[in-house]
Amino acid sequence: MKVKLGKNLIINNITLSFAKGINLIIGPNGSGKTTLLRTIIGMINPLEGEIKVKENLSFAPAEFYSPNIKVRDVILAGKKKGEYEKFVKMFNANEFLDRDFSSLSSGEKRIMLIIKALAEGDLVIMDEPLSNLDIANRRKIIESILKLKEEKQFLITSHELEMINFADNVILMKKGKVVYQGNKEEISEELLSSVYGVQVKKINYDGYVFFKTY
């Protein structure tokens, strides 16, 4: 698949397939992660190649506009039928339903849009779901994804390398190309260091891996 935006080839000759469970796309700023997501949802047409999506897609954006709309109407916007109550309960967000979406904090807004995405799709795409969130909200989001990964497929972009711990399939991108695709165990310090251009150190702690730069 090739994708061109303006004069530049943003995504060059990539072939991807997504696994069941959590697919994580990582890579430096400008590596084409968001462009890839936008191509998958049909917002951008690829120059070459094709995208086959059988599942019902949904999307939790990193950037959005906050109109003065009740949270309930935000979740119902677009009129796709979905059982959202279950996901509202999962996040203890019942009290938010009748509040004005624009009056929520940025973290709360993100969670409401994640509830919407979980309710709407079988392949849930999340663009930077953890950015600008405090550790408690991050944990809530990660837990919900882990809880649902048997019944739904996830495609997540993130700058948080710790997300690798939860991924079933990791896609590492750089300058529009996929430099690695596969399981998380084989992601090495050397690979990350070369992709990001800084020294990355992998730290094992309590069964999880953490990454530090120095």
Place this chain on the structure above:
Amino acid sequence: MLKYIFATLLPISFILGLLYGEVKLNLYQIFHPNGAYSIILYEIRLPTVISTMLIGILISLSGAVLQHLLKNPLVDPYISGTASGGAFGAVLSYFLLAFNLPFSWLIYFQPLFAFVTATLATLITVGIGRKGSIYSIVIGGIVISYIFSSLTTILLVIFQEKYPQIPPLTFWLLGEIQIIGWSDVIILSILSALFVLLTFKFSRALDLVAISDEISYTHKINPGRQRIFWLLLVSLINAYIVSISGIIGFVGIIVPHIARRIDGSMRSLSIYSPLVGATIMEFSNIISRGLFGTIIPLTAITALLSSPIILSILIKVNQKGEVL
């Protein structure tokens, strides 16, 4: 609470609109019209009052739709340049008189010309503002409005020497709902019914486009196509309004703002923007048509009524650093 206030004010404004004008009627004459009063009531007052409300409905809902689609609380058909563009086209159509077209035929061509230039002006403004902050559209729109208003002024100066029957500059630039016949009422009613029904039916889609283009795509809604469709519809509606009433400003900004206090979803706005818009337009037109002894151009009144609310929106936008 707010909705009940406006639901009460609307019929009051309707009655007051029938009473006040160049000839003041009293309640008895309204319910038992005869002679000259019956002509004033049925041929002048009633169509004027009804079309004022319909124009209020259409401009307000246009504002609500534009604000949603462009994700900007400061736009309406006036700011987006739609009205000024339309006025230019409407005035431009007078050149047809040079080809010996009867003056009475012009009413059929005028909205058509207005539609073309209104669409052009709107698309230029939206094009300028597409990538920028919320102020890009506002500033871009003001510049586009000035360009088309200046062209309108120049054209009118040229045309009026030859055809003194053309309405004056104040009518075109500042609006006036005065001489409106039943045929206009019929067209305005059809447009209003259509517009309210469409916005109500597609309210969930409009809400989604307001929130996120990306989510819209996963719902098989193409936000670009949505914007084009609604911008064309808004241009069409406002082109027609401008050709019968000149440019009426600011109502389209403040009414959705008031209606959002009730509920900001398009489903609710499609009902309450018309309610609030009809009421505010009717009261403005009562003042415009001579409540205080003289006829005052409509936009002079709507601008004064709206400015406190618009200033408060600006301050709020500045404080939060983001819109709404």
